Amino acid sequence: MKLRSTPLDRAVGMALLASATAALTSTSAFAQEAKSSPTNLDRIEVTGSRIRQVDVETAQPVMAISRVDIERQGFSSVVDILQNITAAGSPALSRSSVLSAGEDAGGSYINLRNLGPQRTLVLINGKRLGISTNGYQDISTIPVSAVERIEVLKDGASAIYGSDAMAGVINIITRHDMTGVVANAYFGQYGQGDGERSRFDVVAGWRNDRMSLTLSAEHSEEKAVWAKDRWFSQYANTDRHPQYGWTQVSQWGQINGLIGGPGCTNSRTGCNYSLNRGTDPTKPGNYHISDPTPFTGDVSNANEQMHLNFPIKRNSLFLDGRFNITDNVRFSTQLGYSKRDSKTQVAGYPLQSPDVGALSIDSYFNPFGRQHGYSKPTAVAWNRRTWEVPRVTTSELKTYRAVAAFDGSFEIGERYFDWEVGYQYNKNELRQTVVGNLHRERVRNAVGPSYYDAKTGKVECGRPGAPIAGCMPWNPLIPYGTKNPYGLTGNQALIDYLMPAENSSGKTTSSNFFANISGSIVRLPAGDLGFAFGLERRKEKGEFIPDALAQTGATTNLAAGPTGGSYTVREAYLELSVPILANLPGARELTLNAATRFSDYNTFGNTLNSKFGFKWKPFDQLLVRGTWAKGFRAPTISNLYGGSMQSFVRGFQDPCDTVYGASATSPQVRARCARDIANADTYRQLRQGNVPITSSSDQSPVPFVNGANPDLTPETSTSKTLGLVWSPSFVSNFNVSLDWWKIRINNTIVADHPNQMLKDCYEDGVEARCRAFTRDPVLGIVNKLNFGSRNAGFMETEGYDLDLSYHVDTLYGRLSSKWATTYVSKDIYRTTNNSSVVPTPSNGIGGSFRTRSNLTLGWDFGDFGVSWTARYYSGTREQCLSARLHPDECSDPRVRAPWYQGTRDYNKRGSVTFHDVQFRYNLPWEATIAVGANNVFERYGPIMYTAPSSQYSYYGGYDIGRFVYMKYQQRF
Numbered sequence: 001m002k003l004r005s006t007p008l009d010r011a012v013g014m015a016l017l018a019s020a021t022a023a024l025t026s027t028s029a030f031a032q033e034a035k036s037s038p039t040n041l042d043r044i045e046v047t048g049s050r051i052r053q054v055d056v057e058t059a060q061p062v063m064a065i066s067r068v069d070i071e072r073q074g075f076s077s078v079v080d081i082l083q084n085i086t087a088a089g090s091p092a093l094s095r096s097s098v099l100s101a102g103e104d105a106g107g108s109y110i111n112l113r114n115l116g117p118q119r120t121l122v123l124i125n126g127k128r129l130g131i132s133t134n135g136y137q138d139i140s141t142i143p144v145s146a147v148e149r150i151e152v153l154k155d156g157a158s159a160i161y162g163s164d165a166m167a168g169v170i171n172i173i174t175r176h177d178m179t180g181v182v183a184n185a186y187f188g189q190y191g192q193g194d195g196e197r198s199r200f201d202v203v204a205g206w207r208n209d210r211m212s213l214t215l216s217a218e219h220s221e222e223k224a225v226w227a228k229d230r231w232f233s234q235y236a237n238t239d240r241h242p243q244y245g246w247t248q249v250s251q252w253g254q255i256n257g258l259i260g261g262p263g264c265t266n267s268r269t270g271c272n273y274s275l276n277r278g279t280d281p282t283k284p285g286n287y288h289i290s291d292p293t294p295f296t297g298d299v300s301n302a303n304e305q306m307h308l309n310f311p312i313k314r315n316s317l318f319l320d321g322r323f324n325i326t327d328n329v330r331f332s333t334q335l336g337y338s339k340r341d342s343k344t345q346v347a348g349y350p351l352q353s354p355d356v357g358a359l360s361i362d363s364y365f366n367p368f369g370r371q372h373g374y375s376k377p378t379a380v381a382w383n384r385r386t387w388e389v390p391r392v393t394t395s396e397l398k399t400y401r402a403v404a405a406f407d408g409s410f411e412i413g414e415r416y417f418d419w420e421v422g423y424q425y426n427k428n429e430l431r432q433t434v435v436g437n438l439h440r441e442r443v444r445n446a447v448g449p450s451y452y453d454a455k456t457g458k459v460e461c462g463r464p465g466a467p468i469a470g471c472m473p474w475n476p477l478i479p480y481g482t483k484n485p486y487g488l489t490g491n492q493a494l495i496d497y498l499m500p501a502e503n504s505s506g507k508t509t510s511s512n513f514f515a516n517i518s519g520s521i522v523r524l525p526a527g528d529l530g531f532a533f534g535l536e537r538r539k540e541k542g543e544f545i546p547d548a549l550a551q552t553g554a555t556t557n558l559a560a561g562p563t564g565g566s567y568t569v570r571e572a573y574l575e576l577s578v579p580i581l582a583n584l585p586g587a588r589e590l591t592l593n594a595a596t597r598f599s600d601y602n603t604f605g606n607t608l609n610s611k612f613g614f615k616w617k618p619f620d621q622l623l624v625r626g627t628w629a630k631g632f633r634a635p636t637i638s639n640l641y642g643g644s645m646q647s648f649v650r651g652f653q654d655p656c657d658t659v660y661g662a663s664a665t666s667p668q669v670r671a672r673c674a675r676d677i678a679n680a681d682t683y684r685q686l687r688q689g690n691v692p693i694t695s696s697s698d699q700s701p702v703p704f705v706n707g708a709n710p711d712l713t714p715e716t717s718t719s720k721t722l723g724l725v726w727s728p729s730f731v732s733n734f735n736v737s738l739d740w741w742k743i744r745i746n747n748t749i750v751a752d753h754p755n756q757m758l759k760d761c762y763e764d765g766v767e768a769r770c771r772a773f774t775r776d777p778v779l780g781i782v783n784k785l786n787f788g789s790r791n792a793g794f795m796e797t798e799g800y801d802l803d804l805s806y807h808v809d810t811l812y813g814r815l816s817s818k819w820a821t822t823y824v825s826k827d828i829y830r831t832t833n834n835s836s837v838v839p840t841p842s843n844g845i846g847g848s849f850r851t852r853s854n855l856t857l858g859w860d861f862g863d864f865g866v867s868w869t870a871r872y873y874s875g876t877r878e879q880c881l882s883a884r885l886h887p888d889e890c891s892d893p894r895v896r897a898p899w900y901q902g903t904r905d906y907n908k909r910g911s912v913t914f915h916d917v918q919f920r921y922n923l924p925w926e927a928t929i930a931v932g933a934n935n936v937f938e939r940y941g942p943i944m945y946t947a948p949s950s951q952y953s954y955y956g957g958y959d960i961g962r963f964v965y966m967k968y969q970q971r972f
Contacts, residue, residue, distance in 0.1 A: 001310070041840070045126070047151040047171040049427075049593070050160060051518050052418050053575050059593050059613030060155040061723055061739045061801060062525075063087070063820075066864045067148055067175075072858070072867045074934040074965050076186055076197050076220060077314075077748075078147065079108035079139045081168065083957065084871060086822035086854055087154050087801065089114030090847035090949040092136070094956030095309040096233075097949065098344045099650060101558055103430060103506050103544045103638075106312070106342035106395035107138035112154070113743060113797055114827060114848055119633055120619075121157070121165040122171050125334060127403055128161075130510050131427030132540040135164065135636035136427075141338040141399040143316040145184065145201035146216035148175040149784075154801060156719030156743065159611035160596040162571055166717045166745060174334065177212045177318040178205035179443075181972040188965025191938060193894040195309060195963070196226040209324075216318040224343075225309040230960060233952040235301060237695065237881060238943050243294045244789045248272065248351035248687045250300035250482035251387030251408035254290055255380045256353070258368065263289055274298040281477045281484075284367045284374055302347035305390045308952065308960065310344040317326040329408040336401035342391045348386035349438055350688055351476070353447075354680050358382070358441050360688035362449035365475035365486065373394040383689070384476040388488040389499055391436030400427040411641055411925040415528075417519030424514065429507035430544070437557040438498050439549070444476035446498065459486060472497045502549050502557055508542035508637075518575075526590070527579035534573050541566035542637045545616050553646075558703055561643020568633070589814040599632075603640060604713050607632050623725040625739075631717035639749060639789050642708035647925045648688075652700040653755045653948060654782065655762040655901075657685040659884075660696045662763050668903030672762045676770075686781050696879040696905075696947055701781060704754055707788040714792075723801075734806045742826075750831050752787040763901040764837050782873045793831040794810040796839075801822040813861030821853040836897040839951075847948030847955050850874045863922035871914045873958070878946045880905040909942035914959050920967075930967040938962040 028126035045052045048060045065081065075081045089111040093100050108817040109117035118135040121128070128962050129137040153169040161169060186199040201218035227233035234243020248254060255261075257270040262284060264271035273561045274288040291297035304937035312902035316338040323331045353359065358379040359366045370377035405422025410824060450473045453460045461471030472494050478487030488495060495712030514536045520528035543564035553559035575595040581587040593613040600606050612628035618624070655662040656673035658681065675682035685941035688701050705957035723739030750756075760769035773785035800823045844850045851874035858867045881907035887893070892906040949956030 001486070003277075005311040018864045040953070047123075047126075047169060048153045048157055048160060048572075049517060049577075050534065050575050050764075051396045051530045059591075059615045060153060060157075061625075061721060061737070062739075063152040063153070063154060063803070065150040070144065070147060070150075071930075071967075071969075072336060072865075072918060072920075073869075074188070074918060074932045074963065076188070076199050076222070076965075077108070077140065078142045078143065078144050078150075078172070079110065080116055081084070081144070082110050082150070082152075084854070085152065085889040086820050086852040087112055087152065087168065088852075091954075091957055092117045092949075094949045096951055096956040098307045098310055098346055098951050099648075100344075100602060101393070101647065102560070102645065103563075104134055104136050104138075105131050105344065105393060106310070106340070107132075107136065107397070107433075108140040109136050109141055112170075115167040115743065115745065115795060115797065115843070116822075118636065119164060119745070121161055121163075121169045122172070122439070123161070124336075124401070125174055125403070126171060126769050126832075127424050128426070128510065128512070129515075130399060130401065130428050130508060130536075131644065132428065132508055132538065133565075133637040135633075135638070138340075138397065138399075139910045140314065140340055141218055141316070141397070141834045142172060142511070143197070143201065143220075143314070143318055143338070143448065145203055145218045146174045146316075146318040146336075148173045148294075149821075150422050154739070154741065155627055155721050156629040156631040156717055158609045158717075159597045159629060160575065161536075162569070162597060162599060163632060163634045163714075164714070164734070166633055166719070167743065173318055174214075174318060174569045175203060175205075175216065176214050176322060177207060178203070178214055179207055180205060180421075183970045183972070185968045186965065188963055190225065190960070191964065192229055194229060195961075196223045197221070197965070210517065211455040211766060212321070214320040216316075217772075218314070219315045220909045222311060224311040224345075225960060227303045227306045227308040230308055230954075232943060232954040233306075233582060234305060235303060236953070237945060238953050240943065241881070241886075244369070244694050245303075246292075246294045246299040246301050247350065247385070247689050248290065248292060248296060248299050248691065248904075249352060251297045251381045251385050251386050252300070253384045253477040253479050254298060255287065255359075255368075255382050255477065255771045257381055258378070260376055261289075261368070262287065275477055277479060278482065281475055282365060282367050282372055284372070286533040287367065288559070289827065298571060300347075300348075300385055300387065302385075303952070305345065305387070305448070306951070307345050310338065310342060310604050312342040314341075325406075326408075328410060329406065331404075331406050333405070336399070338397075338399040340399075341393075342395045344395075346391050348388065348390050350383065350385045351434060351443070351556065351685070352383040352689075353437055355556065356438070356443040356755060357447060360448045360450075362463070363447060363453075364450040364452055365447070365477065367477075382476055386436065386488060386499070387480040387494055389436045391434070394433045396431045398429040400429075401425070409819075413556040414523075415520050417517060419515075419517045421515045423511070424512040426508075426510040427592075428506070428508045429928070430504075432504040432506075434502045434504070434547070434550075434557060436499060437502065437555040438654070439555050441502055441554065442498055443474070445471045447476060474498060480936070499909055500549070500555075502547035502555065503581045504546045504550070506542070506544035510538065510540050512536060512538040524579055525580035527614065529579070530577035531589065532573075532575040536571045536573075537568070538571070539566060540637065544638075546643075551643075556645040558648070559705075560645035563638050563642040563708075565637045565641030567603045567634070567637070569602075570600045571597055581680040586618050588620055590614070590616045593627075599634075601634055603635065605944070607714060621727050621729050624720040624723075625725065627720065629719045631719060633715040633717075633745075634748070635712040635749060635789075639708060640710050641713050645706050646703035647706055648703050649754050650951065651697040651755070652685075653712075654685040654699045655757070655758050656680065656683050656780070658691070660879075660882075661685065662900060662902040662904075664902065666763075668765075669762050669901050672765065676775050678777070679780060681731075681779045686779065687867075690779065690781075695881050697946060700754070702783055703733075704782075704785040707786060709789050712749055712789060713744055713747060713791055715747050715749055717743060719743045731806075733764065733808060734804075736804045737802070739801045741801065742796075744794060744796040747791045748793055748795055748829075748831075749789050749794050751789055754782070754785050754787055756831050757785070758782070759839075759900070760832055764832070764834070766832060766834055766837070766919065792833050793829065793840075795829045796826065797824060797843075813859055813864075813877060816860075817859040818856045819854070821851065823851050824849070840899045844874070844876050846944065846946055847957060850878060865920045867916075867918045869916040871916070872940065873912050875911045875949055876909050876944075878909060878944050880907045881945045903947065909944060911940055912941045912958070914939055926971040928967075928969045930969075932963070932965055934963040935959040936962060 091794035
């Protein structure tokens with residue numbers, strides 16, 4: 001077989017084999033660290049194909065991020081590197097999603113094409129990364145120091161890799177076969193002086209003729225950024241509207257709806273009262289009618305206690321060993337260990353008496369109770385945010401990974417064959433501790449009947465002669481900051497009694513036996529007919545066990561049942577590469593590719609998925625490529641065996657709201673709402689504290705219940721690509737590729753959402769969806785709703801990827817440029833099987849960007865180098881905060897579209913470009929120093945009140961300030 005070299009070969013080879021050629025082409029210091037023998041390029045395996053071959057060109061689009069590219073960025077983690085490629089969608093759980101709970105909170109996940117992280121398959125050296133019971137693969141467990149390069153296959157590949165490879169595949173290739181020691185130190189922080197990040201790593205390699213060992217050790221830490229320290233997260237609706245979002249469920253405590261209280265003239269609903277600061281809380285005269293004024297009143301801003309970016313710490317080890325048993329047989333192993341510690345904080349719990357009981361008429365602390373001689377003794381409703389103890393979730397995830405395999409090659413006649421047999425094992429062990437939630441029964445006793453015991457000189461729970469053993473009385477009306485034996489401030493014993501810590505645990509394991517063989521079957525006139533065949537047996541097992549208190553709903557934590565189960569899959573695949581034409585006019589090459597995979601699951605049965613592709617060179621400088629592929633995603637352990645879980649829904653929208661909902665402009669929706677709501681003509685959606693919402697969405701005032709479905713079947717997908725790669729001979733080192741792609745997913749496993757359920761019921765008139773929830777007969781709010789996973793509807797996205805690269809050597813060094821752009825022309829979905837429902841578009845709305853583009857310019861001259869990167873996000877639209885109150889923030893009011901009833905108010909949000917710069921210099925003592933800044937001009941994205949991928953009115957994927965860093969590398 002003869003290695004051909006054309007401009008196109010060199011272009012694609014440069015992208016896919018940058019790490020192998022860096023030592024010859026780069027002036028960076030890293031190029032000097034490896035002093036091994038030249039890499040054998042006879043037959044290589046490229047992500048998306050199991051066939052080893054000479055040509056690195058493939059029918060499917062593959063993007064490569066080399067070690068040099070990684071070194072020239074200011075990002076300190078693998079997830080940050082991948083999140084900033086143009087094909088990446090909105091982060092599923094961004095660092096700003098601090099209210100996220102459950103097993104996956106604290107991790108980092110990649111969402112290609114905005115199709116969901118569970119539809120992006122992540123590999124390490126071609127083998128699967130471990131998963132959670134939800135099917136998420138935590139990329140934060142991968143040390144960046146161990147990475148040689150990252151290949152991103154932007155195409156479906158279930159026929160090659162099995163389940164989950166619907167939106168694409170990320171293959172992280174680790175460093176190996178190096179000699180010497182390289183140590184790196186990294187430190188950076190935001191311009192505001194917070195969010196410090198540090199990383200220290202050492203990579204050591206040793207090799208001889210028979211074996212090689214490469215060890216990577218890394219410690220990294222990212223400290224917190226607080227919401228109160230950024231203008232867009234300081235208040236619920238940014239500093240543009242600091243008066244919004246304050247809650248009367250505050251740290252000052254409050255009596256609710258007291259009829260006949262001092263100065264109250266409202267005889268129907270009564271008045272709310274708060275204690276005069278520093279006065280006796282048992283005296284009725286010491287209370288005033290609560291002041292709802294922000295900043296100075298009896299309200300609080302929960303954002304003051306919340307993380308914007310939560311802190312995270314990682315420690316990891318990765319060992320790559322390769323041992324030549326004979327000239328044709330090798331044993332290889334990869335061993336990995338990672339420990340990730342993360343901590344998220346949200347404001348103290350907004351406790352309300354309907355959840356735990358009113359302040360008893362016989363409570364010693366009730367100023368309007370019978371013990372203090374009030375003329376009309378009464379039990380009182382109350383609320384209190386436990387500001388003294390914010391809710392903190394600490395997660396510790398330990399990850400273990402082991403791969404052991406024998407591989408080699410043999411020759412039959414003039415045919416070469418490569419084989420591999422091995423075993424892979426992954427284990428994730430999770431420990432979570434949550435503090436800050438209240439024990440309902442203990443609170444109920446603490447605010448129930450109580451009395452002053454003259455013998456002990458203390459207030460006791462219960463009644464004289466019948467105290468409640470072990471109970472500690474609590475007066476929730478004592479405000480934050482006031483020291484009192486029966487208040488929370490400075491009273492650790494009472495805090496420990498009311499708010500016990502909750503401990504949850506989880507464990508997932510993946511085991512996989514695999515055997516592969518590839519080679520050429522027969523020599524055809526246009527070349528060798530290549531094949532790959534393999535067998536796999538994989539078992540996934542997982543569990544997540546919430547604390548017993550959470551399982552029983554004994555605390556104010558979101559109730560959740562245990563998840564546990566397993567499944568086994570047996571698979572066989574076959575891949576063929578068939579050369580049709582070669583070295584002919586108009587057909588320098590024409591090759592067809594085909595692959596198919598049979599999968600047998602013990603949960604749902606069999607599935608067969610195939611893929612077809614072609615690559616055609618009409619002449620040496622032009623490649624035409626295309627693929628058509630079927631894919632699938634099997635239901636996860638959590639989908640099938642997950643326990644039910646409560647959650648307060650952020651961004652909840654009730655169509656029946658007469659100000660912001662579809663009911664405001666649609667008579668049909670109003671009529672449907674009237675069937676369930678007595679006051680449908682005046683109904684207002686309520687947020688926490690049971691006060692009307694002030695924007696188009698808010699957090700639900702009560703938790704809803706999410707559960708599993710054991711009858712789920714796999715999702716299926718069809719993906720198509722068609723592209724051109726051009727490397728013109730008249731311009732050296734210039735390469736351009738343009739690829740069209742389209743992905744449709746049917747029978748989607750819909751993580752159903754309350755918003756969609758209410759939309760289907762009231763806007764689209766799907767009666768079956770109206771039976772999954774109930775409403776409060778007085779308030780009209782949705783007070784009970786169960787939602788979970790189901791097979792329904794579809795997702796479809798379509799767009800284009802454009803990539804250009806060019807470099808030129810001059811007397812003053814090398815000038816280089818790379819430009820990558822992703823344009824999404826269509827992104828629609830439907831969550832029901834009712835074909836009469838018009839699909840909903842998400843493209844260009846919220847965190848779904850129509851265009852993302854990255855341009856990198858570089859200059860290397862001797863030991864000096866500089867890089868400049870511009871990261872562009874196109875403008876989007878979102879629902880207005882309030883077209884009535886803030887018409888200046890509502891560019892497109894009264895928008896009518898076929899996918900919803902009535903009209904909606906939209907506001908256009910502008911585009912934003914973040915600029916990064918790095919300067920580096922090679923020092924004489926085998927070292928390199930680099931300084932740089934991400935978002936050097938301190939640009940901020942536009943306000944987004946709908947809070948996509950975030951807890952705040954700001955997209956969770958945007959930069960949150962200027963980040964300045966320094967890196968130092970020392971080679972030994």
